[in-house]
Amino acid sequence: MFETFFPILLLVVFATLLAILLVTFSILFGRRTKLGKKGESYECGIDPVGSTKDPVPVKFYLIAILFIIFDLEVVFLYPWAVISRKLGLFGFIEMLVFVVILLVGYFYILSRGALKWD
C-alpha cells in the first residue's frame, strides 16, 4: 500500500513546498508599487464599464439550460457507438428512435421560439 502511493505522497509534498516557497520569496523580495493601474480589473488598459452584477438577459440562461439537456443526452451515443456494428440494423433503429425523441423536443423548442435571439 505505502509503496504504491509513495510517489504520489512525494509529489504532494514537493508541490506544496514549492508553492509555499515561491509565495514566500515573492513576499520577501518583490517590489511593492501602489499605482492605481494595478488595482484595476484589466491591466492591459480597457476600463471596465458598469457593475459586474448587472443582470444577464434571460436568453443566456435559457440557452444554457437547453444546452445542458442536449449535451447530456449525447452520453447515450457513446456506448452505442462502441458496439454499433455488433448491434446492427436493430441498434441503428433504436438509436433513431432515441434521436427522434430528442428531435421532438427540438421542434417543440423551435415552435416556442426559444432559440430566436430577439
Add this chain to the structure above:
Amino acid sequence: MIDITAAGLDFSLIAPEIALLVAAFIILLTGYVRGLSNLSFTIAFIGLVVGIALSVGQWGQQASGFYGMVTCDNFGVAFKVMFASITLLVLLLGTRYMKSRGILKPEYYALLLISTMGMMVMANTTDLVVMFLGLEIMSIPLYVLAGFARRSLESNESGLKYFIMGSFASAFLLMGIAFIFGASGTTELRRIVADIGFIIDHHRIFLYTGVTLILVGFGFKVAAVPFHSWVPDVYQGAPTPVTAFFSVGPKAAGFAVLLRIFLFGFAGLAFLSSVFWVLAVLTMTIGNVLALRQKNVKRLLAYSSIAHAGYILVALAVGGENAISAAVFYLVAYAVFNLGGFAVVTLLETRSGCKSDFVELPGLSKAHPYLSAVLALFMFALSGFPPTVGFFGKFYLFAAAVKANFIWLTVIGVMNSFLSVYYYLRVIKASYIDPSEKSWAPVTYSPAMLVVLFITVIGTLGLGLFPQQLLQFAREAIFAFL
C-alpha cells in the same frame, strides 16, 4: 454478454406508456402550430383513453420483457388503469380552471401525460433502477406543474419547494439503490428475493442501509411522516387541478412501488413491519392533528392526504394478501372521493379571487344546495362514514390488520379516523352553518366538471353500497403478486 436483438423486446408490454408518450409528443408538436392548438385537449383525451384500453387489454397476462426490466402483471395493470383514469378525471376537472387563470397551455396536457407515463413505468416493473427512472419521469413534470402559474407567488414557491425536496429525496433513493446493488449485485427484485438469505448473511449493513434509503425515497412521495413537510405547502400553492393530481396520482404510484418493494422484494426482512407500524401511526396521527386548525380547504386536504397515507401504511405494516388488496381498494376509493372533493374546490375557485379559505364557504348551502351536499358527501367519505366507499376502504384495511393480530395498530387507526371527523366536519359546518355575510358569487358549471362530479359521486356512494366489484378487482389485482 447478453445478445441484444429485437426478440427480447416485446413492445406490447409497454404499449400504454407508448400511447401516452406519443400523445404527449403530438401535443408538443402541434400545440403552437396555428389552427391545431385547440386540439390539445382532444389529443390528450384520446391518448388517455387509448392508454386505458391498452392497459385493460393487458389484464390477466403474466409476462416479463426487456430482459427483466419490465414486468407486466395484474398488479401493475390495475395501477396503470387507475393512473390513466385519474389523469382523465383531472383533465376534465381542470381545464376550465386553468383557462380562468390564464394558464391553460398545451404543455399542461403534455406534462400531465408524461407524468402519468412515469407512474405507469413505476408500476410496471420489478427493477429498482426502472422504478427510479419512472419516479423521475413522474416527478420532473410535477415540479413544473406545481409552479405552472408563473405569475403567482404561491405557485412559484410551491414549485420551488417541491423541486428542492423532491430532488433531495431522489438523491437518497439513488443512494439506496446503489447500496442494494452493492449488497446483492442486482437491482431486480425477483433475483433479490431469491438470494435474500445469502444477502442478509453477507452484506447486512449495505442491505439495511439501502432498504432504509429506498424507504425514505418512496416514503417522501407518499408523504409519510417525517418526510411529509413539503406536502401542505406544495399542495396549497399549486394550481388546484394539479393539487388534485398530486394528492392521488403520485401517491398511488408511490404506494404501488412501496407495496412491491417491501411486501414482495424485502418481505424477508421481518423487522420492517415494526418500522412501518411506527411510520403508519406517526403519519396518520400527525396528519390528523395538523389538519385540525387549518383555515384553508386545500391545505386541510393536504394534511388529510398525509393522514390517509398513514392508513395505507397500515397495510405495509400488516402485509399479506388481505392487506395488499385492502390497500389497492383503499387507493382506488381514496382517488374517487378525494378527486371529488378537489373537483368541488376547483369549481369554487373558478370564481375570481378565491383561494378556498374557510371564510369563503359560508352561504354555499343556500346558494348552491346540491354543490354543498356533494361537498358534504365527499367530506363524509374522507372521514370514513358509512355507507360511502371511504368507510369500506377503512373497514377492509383495519379488518385485515385485526386478522393479522395488529390490534393496537387498528385501535390507533380507528381512533384517528374518528378524530379526523372533527376537521372534515368543520368544512361542512362552514358551508352549512356559519352565517354568511357577503353575497355569494355565482358558480358556473362546465359540462366536463359535471361529468367529474357525477362519476365521483356515483363512485363514492355506489362503491360504498356495492363494494364487491371493486374488492374483487383488488383481489384479482394482487393475483400472482406474491
Add this chain to the structure above:
Amino acid sequence: MADYLYLIPLFPLIGFLINGLLLGKLSRSMVNLVACASVAASFVVSLLLFFDLKSLPPDSRVIEQVLFTWIPSGTLHVNFGFLLDPLSAVMILVVTGVGFLIHVYSTGYMKHDPGFGRYFAYLNLFTFSMLTLVLANNYLLMFVGWEGVGLCSYLLIGFWFEKKSASDAGKKAFIVNRIGDFGFLIGMFLIFWHVGSLDFRVVMEQAPIVFIAGSGLVTAICLLLFVGATGKSAQIPLYVWLPDAMEGPTPVSALIHAATMVTAGVYMIARTNILYMMAPDALMVVAIIGAATALFAATIGLAQNDIKRVLAYSTVSQLGYMFLACGVASFTAGIFHLMTHAFFKALLFLGAGSVIHAMSEQQDMRYMGGLKKYLPITYITFLLATLAISGIPGFSGFFSKDEILWKSFSSANGHPILWAIGFVTAGLTAFYMFRLVYMTFHGKERMDDETRKHIHESPYSMTVPLMVLGVLSVIGGWIGIPHIFGATNYFEHWLEPVMAAGKHFAPVHTAAAESGGASTEWMLMILTVVFVLAAIFIAYLFYNKRTELATAWRQRLTGVHNLLLNKYYVDEIYGAIIVRPVINLSLFLWKVVDVVFIDGFINGFATMYDGSSEFMSKMQTGRVRSYATLFVIGVVILIAYMVME
C-alpha cells in the same frame, strides 16, 4: 308478504329523496303529506308483517330477505339484507308507530318555521336510518344505520343553527358518538375475523362454537360493543351530549333523544344477547354502568329548572334502567322497558313541546305554573305519562320497571345492591317528575302578562298524537303483566325465540332466588310502590302545597293558624332533612361531577388535541431548510434503528 320487507325502510327513503331534492319547491302541505305518508306506509307494512310473523309457529318466526351479497370473498361473507324476527318486529313497530305520531305532531309544531322542508327531509332520513339499524341482518348494515342516525341527530340538533349553542351541541353529540362508534367498530372487526361473518344469524349459530364462554376475547368484544352502546344510548361517561341535544326542536327530542335512537344501544345488546350471555363479566359491567347511570342522572334531574333538561336527564336515567335489565341478563325486560319508555317519554317530550309552544318558547319552569286550566289536553296526557314513568300500578311503566327491579334482584346475574339502586332511582324519578308537573301545571301562574295572553291549547295535529300516546302509555304495559298477577306475559313469550340460544349459558339460578319466588316478588313490588307514592307525596308537599300555604299565610296577615304553622314546620323539616340535601347533592353532581369533571374531561381532551395541533403546526415553518432538517433527522433515526437490528 315477506318479500316486501325492504319496503319498510324504502318508504321513508323515498320521502327523504322527494323532500330533499325538491327542497324549497314543494308547498308546505305537500311536504307534510309526503313526510307523514311515507312513515305511515312503513307503519302499515310493519303491521302487516308483524301479523305475518305472528301467524308463524314461534320457533320459525324469522323472515330474512337478502337483497344482495355485500362482501363476497370466500371465508368472509356479508349479505346486504333485512331480518325480521320478534325483536326487530317490536322495534319497527315502535319506530314507525311513534315516528308517525311525531311526524304528525311536527306538522303542527313546525308550522311557522321557514325551514320545514329541510326539517322533514332530515326526519325522514332519520326514520330510514333507524329502520335500517333495526332491520339489518348483520352488524355492518346495522353500523351503517347506526352512523346514519348519528348524522341525522347531528343535523337535527343543529337545526336551528342560528343559535350558537345549537350548533355546538350538534357537534358535541356527533363527536361523542364517534368515540362510542370506535368501540363498536373494533368489536365488529373482532367478530368478523373470528366468526368470518357479520350476519346475526351466523354469529348466533357460530358463537358457541367459535368462542369460549367467559374467555377474554368474548368479554372484550362485548365490552367494545358496549362502548358503542354507551355513546349512542348516553350512558356514563358518554352521556354528556344528550342534555345538550335538547337544543334541537322538541319533536326531535321526542323521536330521536327519547323514543328511538338512544335506545339503539339497548337493541344492539339484546340483539347480541348470546355473546353477552357468554361473557358474564361484561354483563356485570353493563349492569353496574346501567345502575350507576340511572341513579346519577335521576339525581341530577332533581334540580333542573329547564323542562326539557329534566326530561333529558330522565331519559338518561331510564336508559340506565334498560341497561341494568340487560346487565342482569333479562334482555326481554330491557326491550319491554324500551317500548313502554318510547310511549311515555315521547309523550312527555311532546307534552313539553306543547307547553313550550304555548309559552312562547319559554322553557324555564320557574316562569310557568297553573297551566292546567289553559292546556287541559296537554295536562291530562302529560299526567298519564308521568304516572306511567313513576311506576304507578296499572300504567305501562309500572310493569316494565317492576320486571327490571325484580330481575335485578332475583336473576343469577343480579344483586340486591343493583335492586337497591333501582329502587332508590324509582323514588327519585317519581319525585322529579311530579316536581315538574307541579311546577308547570299547578300553583301560581308565574309567567308575565304578555306570555299569558298568548297561552293557548295546541292544534289538533299536536293534541291527537298526545292522546294516542296517552292511551298507549296506559295500556302499553298490559302485554307484559308479571306471572304473579296470574296473567300470561305475552311479551316475554314473544321474544323468547330470540333469547333462546343465550339461555344455555345462563348460570343456574341460585336456590334462594328460586324459592323466594312469589312472596319476595310481592313484597318488593309493594315496597317500591309505597316508596314511589311517598316520593310523590313529598313532591306534592314541597312544590305544590307549601307554596299555596305560603300564599295563604301571607294573605292572612293577622293571626297565624297553629295547625297550618305546624304543617308548615313539617314541610320545613321535610325540606331540611330530605329534600334540601338531595337537591344539594343533585346540584353538586350536576355542577361539579357532570359539568366540570365528565364534560370537562371530554372538553379537555378536545383542548389537548387542539393545543397539540397548534404546537405541531409551529414546526411547519414554511422554510425548506427546516423541512430538509426534519427529513434528515428521520433518515438518521431510521438508519440507526436498522443498523441496530
Add this chain to the structure above:
Amino acid sequence: MIPISAYLIVAAVLFGIGTVGVLISRNMIVVFMCVELMLNAANLALIAFSRALNIMDGHVFVFLALAVAAAEAAVGLAIVLAVYRNRETVNIDRFDMMKW
C-alpha cells in the same frame, strides 16, 4: 488496487457534504448544487460497486442517473429563474409565504 471501502468512504463523505449543504445553505443555487453533489455521490458508489462486483450494470445505471440529473438540473434552473424574476431573491428562507 484501492479497496472498495475507500471509494465508498469518498462517496459517503460527498453525500454527507451535500446533505449538510442543503441544510445550511441559504442560496438556492448552492442548495441545488449540493443536491447534485449527492446524486453524484450515489453515482460514485454505483461505479465502485460495479467495479468491485465486476458487473457492468452499475455503469449503465450511472448513465441513466446522469441523464436524470441533467433533466432535473434543467427544470431546477428554470424554476429558480422563474422564482427569481418574481421575487428578486435567491435566499431560500424568504420563501415561507405558506406555512402552518
